[in-house]
Amino acid sequence: GAGVSQSPSNKVTEKGKDVELRCDPISGHTALYWYRQSLGQGLEFLIYFQGNSAPDKSGLPSDRFSAERTGGSVSTLTIQRTQQEDSAVYLCASSLLPASGSTTDTQYFGPGTRLTVL
């Protein structure tokens, strides 16, 4: 597609329910990133994919959070037993190459999914 898309754009759920957030990266982009942004805060790194593997899951806040990527394309972020503190905007980004300290790259962001846990 022309850009990174995310669905749903908004999700309201009840505490304790599971939610799935979807990200469609730009076609051909190898790397995919998930971030979380709470109100008035910067972006908090969650997880990164290169292809279908996730070399670093250290940003996931708890074991209620998981993510997968299939076919080197679509990724799903799943939050189990949602809590009110999970309420935030979840942003997905993709890039052509993985950024590293010596290789510069540009991340392209989707519009985000606003999650509200009641």
Added chain:
Amino acid sequence: SQKIEQNSEALNIQEGKTATLTCNYTNYSPAYLQWYRQDPGRGPVFLLLIRENEKEKRKERLKVTFDTTLKQSLFHITASQPADSATYLCALPPDSSYKLIFGSGTRLLVRP
């Protein structure tokens, strides 16, 4: 501890003036630093990247400086316009990996 800090107070300036935003970091030695723009309800959009061996980078009305001694980057918008009103985020790789660590952003308001 490692920190990346941006002024949390909104910067309110008159159209036509130069806006200057600051990004300070502690206990990082980034190979580069990036600036992004974020509009309400939208994801961040990449603006500029400056490497550690570059003192200054320009793109149209935008200018970024990078002082690795002061551990600071300055982001300037010259001849500012109301359409420049947005939140500006700085980001850096915390190590040699792929991650980016973002500041909390500074909101810029340009009055007509």
